[in-house]
Amino acid sequence: MTTMVRKLVLLGTGLIGGSFALALKRMRQVEHVVGVGRNMANLERALDLGVIDSASHDAASAVQDADLVLIATPVGQMGPLMQAIAPRLAPDCLVTDAGSTKGDVVALFRQYLNDHLAQCVPGHPIAGSDLSGAAAARYGLYEGRRVVLTPLPETAPEAVARLEALWRLCGAEVYRMAPAQHDSIFAAVSHVPHLLAFSYMNALLERQNVANCLDFAATGFRDFTRIAGSHPDMWRDIALANNRPILDDLRANVAQLQALIAMIEQGDADALTGFIERASRARTAWEARDKEKQ
Ligand SMILES: NC(=O)C1=CN([C@@H]2O[C@H](COP(=O)(O)OP(=O)(O)OC[C@H]3O[C@@H](n4cnc5c(N)ncnc54)[C@H](O)[C@@H]3O)[C@@H](O)[C@H]2O)C=CC1
């Protein structure tokens, strides 16, 4: 098995696709990177920064002769892109994605790339930030981070092994999971925290003294709300794609908030101590375990 990539095509040339290209370039594992996108200024920036070697607006013509395609747009854009590239893919071209949701993307692979499934490996790098666009791409984004792959029963083991090897070259640790398990886990620890951060910011904006509040916002506010600055299209698509697990977790959060309101209304100090202690212990233990891993 060779890991060397002759022609990598990024469908979506932003933080995630661009950082993958940069990491492979640094490892000298890719000969040519084509960036596909809709925003000319972003593609020009990607060319200037050496993230890509050529740019295109047309996914179908770009993927011709490619041996690796990474779909790294918001998940709501992936279906039409798969449909557009299907007739032009070389038989041995590996197609993967970086979407934050997997059940919907696996269904799209089945719908649009059904004749190509042996070479399709859905994936999700668990690394990123609230930044977006090619200018935010960086070499080391995946170093020491995890990547989850959700191969299909039809996926050729060699295709999974090749992609695993490429992610390892980017410095990542690779895991395999079923799509439903992936979507349940990431609803809980990624999707719902982002949605709660948006929700909190919007509640703050309803106050008539919001400007005054923001003037005095400090570290706790910064820690809690950084992710509220994330890209609207990306998070709209995630909320819609992973709606069932997200709705379950959002409802569980509403129940916790209702319990909290009742404790405060009743002035129940013991209940409040227990509520806060339980969360605080779990967060502290997680931090300690996470530090050990690094
Ligand atoms: N931002 C993050 O921290 C992470 C994001 N992801 C996933 O990776 C994917 C990409 O996210 P980012 O790189 O952060 O977003 P980004 O906004 O930095 O890049 C996405 C790029 O796709 C382009 N695009 C949108 N629709 C397109 C279309 N139809 N054809 C061609 N280009 C199109 C946009 O113009 C943009 O340049 C998303 O599916 C996201 O859920 C996964 C892990 C982490």
Ligand SMILES: O=C(O)C(=O)Cc1ccc(O)cc1
């Ligand atoms: O900004 C952060 O801290 C993130 O949580 C980044 C992130 C966003 C989406 C993903 O699917 C994975 C990672």
